[in-house]
Amino acid sequence: MSTLEYQQVHEAATIRARSHPSRPSPQDVEDIAQETVARFAKQEPGSIENPAAWANTVAGNLCVNLARSQRGEGPEMDDNDGPEALERFLVYGTRSSRAGIAIMQTGILLAMLNPRERELVQLVAEDTPQADIAEIMGYANADSVKVTLNRIRKKIKDGAADAGLSPYWQRHPSPY
Numbered sequence: 111m112s113t114l115e116y117q118q119v120h121e122a123a124t125i126r127a128r129s130h131p132s133r134p135s136p137q138d139v140e141d142i143a144q145e146t147v148a149r150f151a152k153q154e155p156g157s158i159e160n161p162a163a164w165a166n167t168v169a170g171n172l173c174v175n176l177a178r179s180q181r182g183e184g185p186e187m188d189d190n191d192g193p194e195a196l197e198r199f200l201v202y203g204t205r206s207s208r209a210g211i212a213i214m215q216t217g218i219l220l221a222m223l224n225p226r227e228r229e230l231v232q233l234v235a236e237d238t239p240q241a242d243i244a245e246i247m248g249y250a251n252a253d254s255v256k257v258t259l260n261r262i263r264k265k266i267k268d269g270a271a272d273a274g275l276s277p278y279w280q281r282h283p284s285p286y
Contacts, residue, residue, distance in 0.1 A: 115150070115161050119146060119164075120144075124140075124169075134177075227258075
């Protein structure tokens with residue numbers, strides 16, 4: 111692993127862990143970054159096209175695993191979960207309640223997005239600042255992230271109508 115790759119992976123993992131909603135301690139953030147680097151080093155050289163994006167996903171999964179282990183719940187996520195980690199996290203719950211139905215509808219809507227779009231949605235759901243999202247995902251700037259989010263919102267709105275899902279979420283004061 112080159113020094114540049116090490117720096118990219120470590121920095122992306124650190125940013126992701128620091129901004130994760132579970133708010134890991136500074137020591138946990140560093141442990142997550144180091145574990146991400148160690149997992150990256152085990153990968154086949156050249157097999158990961160965007161090391162920073164890969165590290166972002168792995169660090170996010172490690173944060174979820176840490177939070178779940180501290181609460182004693184749920185299955186762990188692995189390096190191959192990618193953007194689907196958000197969907198798995200959302201699906202962890204009851205399906206017979208109103209919230210469960212919303213979770214299933216969310217899964218349907220997420221399935222309409224490509225992996226890169228789902229990764230972007232996952233970062234937004236974790237309250238990652240748009241400037242950090244731009245850096246992690248390789249966008250030119252935060253404005254590019256905003257444009258992409260607007261395109262995703264239109265795609266979800268159109269997809270929800272096509273799938274026959276009731277658009278109650280559109281009446282929410284801040285639906286996005």
